[in-house]
Amino acid sequence: MTAIEQILGEFIDAWKAGHRPDVEAYLARAPEGERDELAAQISRWLDIAPTPDYDAATRAAIAQEPALRAALETTDMLWSPLSERLPTLRERAGLAVRDVARRLVAIFDLDDEARATEYLARIEGDELDESRLSRRLLDALAAILGADREVLTPVGATMTGQSFFRAVENADQWLPQDIDALSRAALAKAPAPMDELDRLFLGGPDA
Amino acid sequence: MVARRARDEAAARHWWNELLTDNFDRVRGMVVLESRGRLSHDEQQEAVQNALIRIAGNMIHTFRGTSMGEWVESTRTLVKYACMDVQRRAAARSKRERSFDGAHDNDSEPGRWDTEVFAAIEGRRREQESLEDDVEAVRHGQEFLDWAVPKLSDKRRAVIELDRADVPVEEIQRRLGVSRDVVYASRSRALKDLSKLRSEYYS
Numbered sequence: 001m002t003a004i005e006q007i008l009g010e011f012i013d014a015w016k017a018g019h020r021p022d023v024e025a026y027l028a029r030a031p032e033g034e035r036d037e038l039a040a041q042i043s044r045w046l047d048i049a050p051t052p053d054y055d056a057a058t059r060a061a062i063a064q065e066p067a068l069r070a071a072l073e074t075t076d077m078l079w080s081p082l083s084e085r086l087p088t089l090r091e092r093a094g095l096a097v098r099d100v101a102r103r104l105v106a107i108f109d110l111d112d113e114a115r116a117t118e119y120l121a122r123i124e125g126d127e128l129d130e131s132r133l134s135r136r137l138l139d140a141l142a143a144i145l146g147a148d149r150e151v152l153t154p155v156g157a158t159m160t161g162q163s164f165f166r167a168v169e170n171a172d173q174w175l176p177q178d179i180d181a182l183s184r185a186a187l188a189k190a191p192a193p194m195d196e197l198d199r200l201f202l203g204g205p206d207a
Numbered sequence: 208m209v210a211r212r213a214r215d216e217a218a219a220r221h222w223w224n225e226l227l228t229d230n231f232d233r234v235r236g237m238v239v240l241e242s243r244g245r246l247s248h249d250e251q252q253e254a255v256q257n258a259l260i261r262i263a264g265n266m267i268h269t270f271r272g273t274s275m276g277e278w279v280e281s282t283r284t285l286v287k288y289a290c291m292d293v294q295r296r297a298a299a300r301s302k303r304e305r306s307f308d309g310a311h312d313n314d315s316e317p318g319r320w321d322t323e324v325f326a327a328i329e330g331r332r333r334e335q336e337s338l339e340d341d342v343e344a345v346r347h348g349q350e351f352l353d354w355a356v357p358k359l360s361d362k363r364r365a366v367i368e369l370d371r372a373d374v375p376v377e378e379i380q381r382r383l384g385v386s387r388d389v390v391y392a393s394r395s396r397a398l399k400d401l402s403k404l405r406s407e408y409y410s
Contacts, residue, residue: 001388008398009391020232023239043240044405048277048352051229051374062231067252074226074251078264079220103321139332143324148257149332150264154338177240 003030004038012045018052019199020062049179074151082133082154083126089145089152097121101145119201130154135207137200139197227259230282234258238285242294250293258282258289276352288331295327355404363397366390 007029014021023042030038054062062068077085090100101116110116122128131154142149199207238254246254262285356364362383369379379390 001392002395005391007388008395009376012370012394014368015371016234016375023236027243039240039243040402041395041398042236044401046233046236046240047283048276048367048401049233050371051233053373054229061230064227065231067235067256068227068231068259071227071256071263074256074260075223075263077221077226080377088302106327107321135332136329139328140325141319143321143329148260150261153264164397 004034004041007038008041011042012049015035015045016052018054018058020058034136037194073137073146077151078153082130082152083124085136085151086120086141087124089147093145093147097124097147100141104140107140107143108136108196110197113198119197125203128201132204134200134203135205136207140171214271222261227263230262231259233254233279234262234282234286237283241286242290245294246290248296250297254286254289254293257292258286261285261289263358288334292327296324349409351405354408355401358404359397359400362389363393363400366393367397367401370394 003034007026011021011023011026016194027035027038033064077088083204091099095118098113098117101113101120103122105111105113105116119128123133133154139151141147142152145152194203226368228280235255238251238258242251242254262282265285356367359367364387365383366379369382374382376390379385380387383390385393
């Protein structure tokens with residue numbers, strides 16, 4: 001039996017027993033010239049490995065892992081509306097709304113900082129429909145705030161088609177009202193064409 | 208309805224937390240292997256954290272897979288992107304730090320660094336979206352195993368199937384009537400065969 005087979009065998013036994021084997025420590029045990037081969041085999045194992053049946057103490061230890069705790073904290077944020085997430089991320093980055101606006105217009109080579117500030121304030125004031133924000137805008141905000149892109153995804157994007165189309169209480173009352181509102185909107189004068197800044201904030205995900 | 212939605216959210220959050228906890232070591236292992244020699248220990252921690260956030264985000268926003276094989280395949284892709292992003296950010300940070308050391312740079316170009324990071328984020332999102340569009344690519348993870356495992360020799364297949372069923376090594380020895388050395392050799396060779404079959408399958 002080769003050294004790789006022995007080390008890999010022990011790694012897999014430790015994994016299945018829920019002993020949380022340290023990949024780097026096992027790799028370090030292999031002769032230098034054979035580490036890539038061992039890494040490839042451990043990698044393949046991780047693709048097919050069953051999730052170990054951890055005991056309570058081990059689960060508690062995993063729950064204390066800093067990377068997991070930080071990730072869960074951030075994941076919690078994903079549930080709140082962008083009007084709450086944006087100020088939190090902005091303050092964490094030590095930036096005022098105007099600072100973000102200044103950097104935003106610089107990214108897109110625009111010159112209307114005041115209007116960008118106003119748009120950002122409207123997001124934070126929950127006065128702007130999150131689903132109308134463009135993905136480009138969210139990418140730029142992630143770059144400015146040093147945040148992960150996923151943290152800025154609007155909550156609306158989490159809803160499934162079933163959530164949108166399921167009838168809830170009083171559907172018979174609001175449906176005629178909605179149709180009436182749509183009819184009036186159809187007859188209203190067309191809004192002014194959007195410029196680049198408007199498109200970023202109001203043009204929808206693909207704008 | 209609000210109460211029901213709150214209950215649904217609480218249940219979903221609990222389930223996702225459990226899933227991330229259960230798979231923390233798998234994700235960490237994937238990050239370590241994906242970023243060997245490219246990321247420092249701290250950067251690897253950052254990549255693990257980012258990968259977990261993405262996995263959670265992916266489950267909330269886009270993931271349509273159903274089997275463990277599809278989940279793992281999708282996780283591996285997200286780990287790859289998380290490592291790439293951390294590496295890009297580290298490169299941007301180090302470039303910025305070098306620039307701060309220089310005499311000529313100041314903050315007269317506030318968007319310069321943002322633009323570079325923005326371009327990287329945009330690029331990564333586009334890559335990821337094109338991958339997510341290809342649901343088949345994710346589904347292949349499970350299909351590959353269904354195709355590849357039966358191609359292994361009898362002993363190797365038996366060992367790897369018992370491993371995947373979480374059977375302890377002593378029990379595998381007893382059931383197959385072989386020594387521990389034979390189990391270790393068979394499992395290593397089975398994983399090696401799977402690597403080769405994987406290349407064949409995806410080519």
